[in-house]
Amino acid sequence: MEKALVALAAAIAIGLPALATAWAQSKIGAAGGGTLAEKPELSGTIIILVAIPETMVLLGFVVAYLIISR
Amino acid sequence: MIQKMRKVQIIGPRGCLDDCIKALHDAAVVHIESVEAGPQEPFFSRLPMEREKLSEKSYLDKAAERLRNLLALLEPPPSYRTLRVGGGEIRKILDDITPVEERIKLLHARKDELTEELNTVNRYERLLAGFAPIVSRLGGLKNFDIIGLTIEKTREDIAKIIEAEINRITGGSYQLYAKDLDESSIGIVLTYPRQHEPEVRYLLSGKAINEVRLPDEYADMTLINALKQMGRRRGELPRLMEGVEGELNRIANDWYGVMAGLLRAVEDSIDEIGVLTYAAQTRFAFVIEGWVPVDVFEPFKERFLTLFGDRVLVRELEVEEREVQNIPVSIKNPWFLRPFEVFLGALPPPKYGSVDPTLYVALFFPAFWGLIVGDIGYGAVIFGLSLYLRKRFRANNTFRDIFTVLAVSSVAAVFFGFLFGEFFGDLGEKLGILHPLLINRVEALQTLIVLTMGIGIGHVLLGIIIGAVNHLLKGRAKEAVAKIAYLALVVSFLVILGIMFEYLPKGLLTPGAIVLIISFILLTVFEGVLGPLEFVKAIGNIVSYVRLMAVGTASVVMALVANQIGGLSENLVVGIIVAGLIHTLNLMLSVLSPSIQSMRLHYVEFFSKFYEAGGRRYTPFKKR
Structure with missing residues (x-):
């Protein structure tokens, strides 16, 4: 039972930030696509903006790993 | 690195102005600036644009428009040489191409007519x-x-x-x-x-x-005759259109290079007239000012001395404090670093006097990329592909640079592949020819997390140190102290964390805590409430380097899956094909994902510590 709960906790720890990252990237990506149509020279800035929310899922991953490896 | 610039002033008699502008154009090193005239500089006034120059400019503008339209009507031939046209030949060559221009327009009108007729016939x-x-x-x-x-x-x-x-x-x-x-x-x-x-x-x-209404050209015919005629035309029209296109292609072969060269010459002449708006005058002399990189200043001065003797004076001006922010930025690196300048293309140029990060990108980008891919097989395939594509797109500077960077990075991937014992995932190990020298990436996740965080600590601290050193070198004491306090705060916090996780001896706790408190106070004093916030950001930045491990592990697991699924098949050929397809997909992801992640680590985590954007790009006055 405890094993299952640990696995569930780890899944939640990475799953929720993954959803949050996806949601944030969808918004930024849509806006970024529009921006690129107008100003292609901003591609570097857009890549950075799209990649920023990934930190959430990475932190989630680290926490999930800490939970599982306890 | 960012080159040092000198401000130059060119003064000469107004009779020499045109020759002087042509010489500047040929020298191709001066970033021309508008000379301040008016109340601030009572001896200078704006150079008035003469009527002849205005009419010349209007003629050239129309010619450029005409040539652009003509070039748009022609399909560029597979290979052509752009003709070198001197400014004095423009009018003559423009006259020469007038009959060709008429023929091109006629052929295009004919082509449009035939296309329209074919569309009509197809509709019917x-x-x-x-x-x-x-x-x-x-x-x-x-x-x-x-x-x-x-x-x-x-x-x-x-x-x-x-x-x-x-x-x-x-x-x-x-x-x-x-x-x-x-x-x-x-x-x-x-x-x-x-x-x-x-x-x-x-x-x-x-x-x-x-x-059923008939098109105009068939309006006078009976329905039956119109339909018969349309049937005939359907057969004829493609042949007629091919004939017209063939003639247009022949004209393009003969004239495209001439027209492209002529357009270039016309645009150069327009640029030369445009420079006049930047110049100023006194009663007898003209004055032009601009910026020149230090290493070409002397040769440039010599060149003008040879051309004009003592009639034209080239002198260096003292740069005022208020002008420093506006000095154009010229970045020049050794040939082996130059391809890595492509990463700066996506950002606004750095300010004059700040740091050019190309050297650091050249060191860390391939390392991060190689660490993520970490596979001998993938590295070798990407290396070969990069070299081929680099050759294929050698005419396009950006593509050539991107593929050079990728080729260098794939060498790093091969190196890490040896350390991790990976050749198309675990294929090398299964064949008994390869074993992990350092760690097995799938099993040693914790080691990799620690390793990548360690890389993050080093990279982020290096960024802060570069920022601090740059402030010190520029004599910006307040900013330098703030950066050093920032560095001390991050380091002392990491030391305390190290003690908590038993990586460091407990004896460091007291000095660590003292440094933490002092640096926190200093940072808050110099940077305000945003200082401590920056500190929290730096810790987030360090954790962000875990992506080096996460993306790499995802890639290696996919390679393992490819080998496992391929191994399930009893038929060797089918197994190889299935595994090959999955490896191909993984290979494509291996090019894209590590590139984006490594770029992001540079742009967001590293550059934010020292990169000062907002400079003006150095654009010398040169021929197109």
Whole structure:
């Protein structure tokens, strides 16, 4: 039972930030696509903006790993 | 690195102005600036644009427009040499190409006509196929009119009403043939005595009935003749169009290079007139100012001395404090670092006097990329592909640089592949030719997390140190102290964390805590409340480097999956094909994902510690 709960906790720890990252990237990506149509020279800035929310899922991953490896 | 710049002033008699501008254009090193004239500089006034120059500019503008339009009408030949045209030859060559220009326009008009006719004929193709057999049977009827109609299938009832009405109008002397044309419409061919035409036309003017109207060129023909003619033209038109296109291609082969060279010369001449708006004058002299990189200043001065002797003076001006922010930025690196400048293209240029990060990108980007991919097989394939694509796109500087960076990075991937013992995942290990020298990436996740965080600590701290050193070198004491306090805060926090996780001895706790408190206070004093926030950001930045492990592990697991699925098949060929397909997909992801992640680590985590954007790019006045 405890094993299952640990696995569930780890899944939640990475799953929720993954959803949050996806949601944030969808918004930024849509806006970024529009921006690129107008100003292609901003591609570097857009890549950075799209990649920023990934930190959430990475932190989630680290926490999930800490939970599982306890 | 960012080159040092000198401000130059060129002064000469107004009679030499045109020659001087041409010499500046050929020298191609001066970033020309507008000379301050007016109340601030009472001796200078704006150089007035002479009427001749204005009319010359208007002529050249029109010529450039004309040439651009002409070039747009021609397909560029597969290979051509752009003609070198001198400023003095522009008018003569423009006259020479006038007959060619007329021929091109004529051929294009003809091509448009033929295309339109082909479209019309194609539009009528459906009707042709439906009506032709019926109409050909009625062809011999004299004094009878034949008209074609289409009716929407949903209004099929109208056909019966029409027939009843036509019967009433013509007294029964008519014939009506109906046939399904497609899913949505019915075609009707109606013949009736010509004397009843007005009443029939009036009847057929209803909304749901569409008479088959013929295009203008067929309007005078009977329906049957028009349809026959269209059939003939359908066969002829593609051949005629090919003929026109062939002639246009022949003209392009002979003239594209000439026109492109002429356009370049015209644009250069327009630029030379444009420079006049930046210049100023005194009663007898002209003055031009600009910026020149230090290493070309002396040769530039020598060049002008040789050309004009003592008639034109080139001198260095002292740079005022308020001008420093506006000095254009010229980045020049050794040849082996130059491809990595491509990463700066995506950002606004750095400020003059700040740090050019190309060297650091050249060191860390391939390392991060290689660490993520970490596979001998993938590295070798990407290396080969990069070299091929680099050769293929050698004419395009950006692509050439990107593929050079990728080739260098794939060498790092091969190196890490040896350390991790990976050759297309675990294929090398399964074949017994390879074993992990350092760690097995799938099993040693914790080691990799610690390793990548360690890389993050080093990279982020290096960024802060670069920022601090740059502030110190520029004599910006307050900013330098703030950066050092920031560095001390991050380091002391990491030391305390190290003690908590038992990586460091407990004896460091007291000095660590003291440094933490002092640096926190200093940072808050110098940077305000944003200082501590920056500190929290730096810790987040360090954790962000875990992506080096996460993305790499995802890639290696996918490679393992490819090998496992391939191994499930009993047929060796099928197994290789299946595994190959999954490896190909992983390979494509291996190019894209590590590039984006490594770029992001540089742009967000590293550059944010020292990169000062907002500079102006150095754009010397040079020929196109």
